[in-house]
Amino acid sequence: MLTKKQNDVLMFIRQRIRQGLPPTIREIADEFRFGSTGTVRDYLKALVKKGFIALCEKKSRAIELTEKAMLNIPILGRVPAGVPVLAVENVEDYFNVDKLFSQKDDLFFLRVHGDSMIGAGIMPDDLVLVKKQSCAQDRDIVVCRVDEEEITVKILRNRENRFFLEPANKNYSIIPLNEHSQIVGKVITAIRRYI
Amino acid sequence: MLTKKQNDVLMFIRQRIRQGLPPTIREIADEFRFGSTGTVRDYLKALVKKGFIALCEKKSRAIELTEKAMLNIPILGRVPAGVPVLAVENVEDYFNVDKLFSQKDDLFFLRVHGDSMIGAGIMPDDLVLVKKQSCAQDRDIVVCRVDEEEITVKILRNRENRFFLEPANKNYSIIPLNEHSQIVGKVITAIRRYI
DNA sequence: ATTTGTACCACACAAATGTGTGGTATGTCA
DNA sequence: TGACATACCACACATTTGTGTGGTACAAAT
Structure with a gap:
């Protein structure tokens, strides 16, 4: 589909876009030692026609990669x-x-300690992305401060309007929510990094 | 550290950079209805001074975000x-x-099917971020094509220079790697979305 | 009282940049 | 043969864009 040279030009554009700033026509000409900007425009036209890039007229550096690229x-x-x-x-x-x-500032990550949520696939040292909120619904995974102690991650349970914190590990027990406990937020994402 | 307006300008620049094309000074002026390019340059100077952006002189759109930003x-x-x-x-x-x-280029997400890695906290429907590579080390979690069949996620095991794919679930069995199998990449992150 | 930072504006200028119109040469395909 | 794509070049032109030099007003800190 693409000729070798056309691919070279596309790769150069991709590289520059990845670095944060698409190239100008003259920067492309310099890279490939073209003597004329017209040459570059021939390449760009070909890449547009073949569906790899999109251009926005009259805007500097306005080269976009299409989904194809x-x-x-x-x-x-x-x-x-x-x-x-x-x-x-x-x-x-x-x-x-x-x-x-x-980019809201009501998000934070919490590093998980302990294995009380291991049955739900939340392992020790995982990061959970937490949205700050003081209420949650049945079966939500919540971050909670219990009895003014340390923060804990559990499954919220609502049984006949009584709330409980349920672990996902049979070695731990269910904790009823009381007036000394407070929901800090709801877990919306769990992330584990292997490197 | 940053004033509200300075932060607004920084957020706009960030948004545009994410979209692939940093704004020109006049595009920033238009966005915030500034009557003069000088106003924008005051903001850019302030952001440079406070260490949130870096500028490259005489180049259009050459605004870079620092790590701080x-x-x-x-x-x-x-x-x-x-x-x-x-x-x-x-x-x-x-x-x-x-x-x-x-890094983008050699990364892709794979949606996990099945529960063969449940013991490692990788649940059905999780997304794993995979870095494309054809080799991996003992204990790496890898994405592999086995016997030219479908793609699978398993733990790579090296026992006396013989390689095996080990599930993290006792209901599944260990698969020896053979010449019809091929490592596609290494899992570097696992992500689960609850919403 | 002076300095510094913030938050704007006006206008001119030079450089960067995209665009337009031409050209040459080579090869492929119908 | 003719039409078309590729692969270059030259040069002029208009617009975009960064830059320079001024200005005003306000508030906080020294």
């Missing part, structure tokens, strides 16, 4: 036999960083 | 009794969202 991190669903892993048909969605981590 | 969500460690949750002394580290997703 892959800007977001793809989320793959089931990957059938024989199909290359990153093939387009496997892409279930794209992971939108901005959606998950909106 | 990247989206940092506080990570809390142990929160002792009586101390407000988000107090400074609880902050163990900052989770730098921009940094985690900056």
Whole structure:
């Protein structure tokens, strides 16, 4: 689909975009030792025509990569036999960083201590992303301060309007919520880093 | 440290950079209905002085975010009794969202199917962030194509230079790696969204 | 009382940058 | 043959864009 040179130009543009600043036409010309800006525009036109980039007229550096050139991190669903892993048909969605981590300041991470939530897949040293709120619903995973003690992560349970904190580990017991306890927030994401 | 307005300008710049194209001085002026480019330069100067951005002279749109300005969500460690949750002394580290997703190129997410890794806290429907690589080490959690079948997530085991794929669930059995199997990548992060 | 920082404005200028119109040469495909 | 894509170049032009030099007003700190 793309010629070698066209691919080289696309790779250069991608690299610059990844570094945070798309190149100008003359910067591309300099990189490839082209004597004319017209040459660059021939390449850009070809890349637009083939669907790898989009240009915004009259704006400097306004080169965008299309989905074809892959800007977001793809989320793959089931990957059938024989199909290359990153093939387009496997892409279930794209992971939108901005959606998950909106720049609101009522979010914080909490490092999990202990194994009381291990049955829910929350392991010691995991990070849980917590949205600050003082109320929550049945089955929400909440961060709670119990008896003015340390902070704990548990499953909130509502049984006939009485609230309990339920661990996801049979070695721990259920704690009823009382007036000395306070919900700090609700767990909206759990993250574990292996490196 | 930053005034409300300075923060607003910084957030606008951040948003534009995330979208792939930093703004020009006049685009910032338009956004905030400033009548003069000089006003914008006052803001940029202030942001440079306070260490949130860096500028490259004579280049259009050349605004870079410093580490200080990247989206940092506080990570809390142990929160002792009586101390407000988000107090400074609880902050163990900052989770730098921009940094985690900056490499982009050889990363993809895979949605996990099945419960074969449940013992390692990787549940069905979790997203695992995978770095593409064809080799891995003992105990790494890897994404692998076995017998040219579907993709699977398992623990890689090296016993006397023989490689095995080990599930984290006793209902599944250990699979020896053979010439029809291929490591696709290494799991570097696991993410579970509750909303 | 003076300095410093914040928060704006006006206008001009030079450089950077995209655009337009031409050109040459080579090869492929129908 | 003709049409088309690729791969370059030259040069002029208009707009965009960063820069420079001024200004006003207000508030807080020294």
